[in-house]
Amino acid sequence: MTLAHAPVKIRITALAGLLLAAPFPVRGAPITFNTALPVHQGGWVLREQFVLNRNTDDPSSANRDVRVSGFVSVLGYGVTRDFALFGVLPYLDKRLDVNMAGQRVERSDEGFGDFILIGRYIAYTSDAPGRTLRIAPFLGVKAPTGRDDARDGLGRLPPPVQPGSGSWDVLGGAVLTYQTLDFQIDSQLSYQANQNANGFESGDVFRADASFQYRLWPRKLGGGVPAFLYGVLEANLVHAGKNRGGGAADPNSGGTTLFLSPGLQYVTKKWIVEAGVQVPVIQNLHGTALKNDYILNAGFRINF
């Protein structure tokens, strides 16, 4: 790492919090975070999600442009009726365009990222005809399975462009779901504590999420199990702490972002297709931390 690269490394790390706080939704329900609905005992649910994260609003002269795209695979397994395990593995392409020494350069890498294993326990269930209320705490660990020492001709890539973080991190929280035949509400609080790796530590991430899904079609329910088309509106409040490097907090990292996320879901008995876009409506970031333009999520889920 040359000295010329160091400021770029520090400034773009504001993104790390958002990227590391990847959601792990797998059941029907929210697009950008989890739900408390059950995975039946012995059953599997697979989710494949395409993600495009664009960040171009750089207040500094570096004129940074960060694009992260790729797929996030989530596999859920119902160990018991109340306890489910989820494995999350992203494959991401990360690109940074930045002005360096009077030149526009691109730095990039792609590959499998860090694997996250999460256990979720449905601690409270209240079922009634055509509706359910559930509360489920969860706890997870992020293993440093992704490459964290990728290099290019300019040296070692800055942390947010590395496929992996290099650190073992823990996350936990709780999600509440109230589902009826007409609509569904989900709400989640979560916290991810990040550790140091390679002299760098991403700021911890706190998230508060809410989702409202309304059945648009069919307007009137008939018999059997018809497919549902849901209109979805979600809100994601993400607060990332300041990153630390070289023993000091980076004043140009971290901050608070509020996303509003409209979307659509088509839900059948066996599969779901869905798409949504997270649009930042409030960004209160520290210093010259790079702002987010949007995050596009699209994918499917399969029951088996």
Add this chain to the structure above:
Amino acid sequence: MTRIWQRTVLAVVLALMSASAFAAQAYKLGVNGLACPFCAYGVEKQLKAVKGVEKVDVDIKTGNVIVTVAEGTAFDEATAKKAVTDAGFTLRGFEKIPAQGSGK
């Protein structure tokens, strides 16, 4: 001779179909908590895994599940409750009803 064989085969087939139709038994299960199509799959899968269950029809609007089983199948409320519970839901009712067909 060919005609006799044809009639014999037809008679056997009809007898088997008839036996199947009259042998099937059906049960109506009330399931609480069932409120979306994706969740219905778990209930259906758990019930179909029960030995002797031939058909499972879920009605998501009423939360009723009609289970058709072969004659002689030991399908009781405890079995139904375990399957529904393993799917993550709550059994609210269990009653035997007239079979609506041959199952399957």
